[in-house]
Amino acid sequence: MPELPEVETTLRGIEKALTGEQIVRLQVRESRLRWPIPDDLSERIAGRCIVSLKRRAKYILINLEHGSLIWHLGMSGSMRIVDGATKLRKHDHVDLQLNNGMLLRYNDPRRFGCLLWAEDALVHPLLATLGPEPLSEAFDGRYLHKKSRGRRVAVKPFIMDQKVVVGVGNIYASEALFLAGIRPARQASRISRARYEVLAEQIKLVLQGAIARGGTTLRDFSQADGRPGYFEQQLTVYGRHNQPCRQCGHAIRNKVIGQRASYYCPVCQP
């Protein structure tokens, strides 16, 4: 489910309800996520206050007075703010219980997400080697061009590599490459600086546009208040195999690149 816009949407949806509140406990119904939720996590964080929430890449960081929760939604994770009387749904694996009676409830059918704790999240091994944030000034065409020298991979998996730039997943990679007019299978090292300038700009625009609309709901993603994201209507190529290109009318093609479905227009993306 979640790429950067969906994670950002989730963060914004839970931030107000959590910030400044005290944690009563963490109720874990299913600890077998991508990595097991540590047994002692609840006692470790009980009684602590939530100072702030941040996003780094696709991780949600819940900063406590001391230490942080590192929370990843995986492919199918979602979060809601509910009260204690709200009925459990299937795959509601974790509740973060607050002293005001509200809960942050985590649902994750496929259990590819994770919930970890670190004293200093940013130096945690999972976060330490991540590339720049796409919406930061550090990320631009010059950076992408330099980073791509000598890389034989296709440009699509290249921009989905979290060591290159974070937050770009399978949907927005296809979208940004379409908007930039670059074929997704093209070798990363064989793209000019000028075209990387356009690509970096389109990555920023497509992510910002998706955040503004609350992300994309294809199957099961929902915002923290239960509403879907509204970016699906804006998708130009993703999931539109054999449908006419919105720019030129040619049929959109579907090709597996780096084990992931990829969509492009053979005319607009030469």
Added chain:
DNA sequence: ACTGGCACCTGGGCGC
């Protein structure tokens, strides 16, 4: 250092 392939899971949609 890079690269491609596999693994981890459940559920929905399809054809038979």
Added chain:
DNA sequence: TGCGCCCAGGTGCCAG
């Protein structure tokens, strides 16, 4: 209705 198959928005790890 049931079964088997394929697909799904992520990413760490492995061998080559």
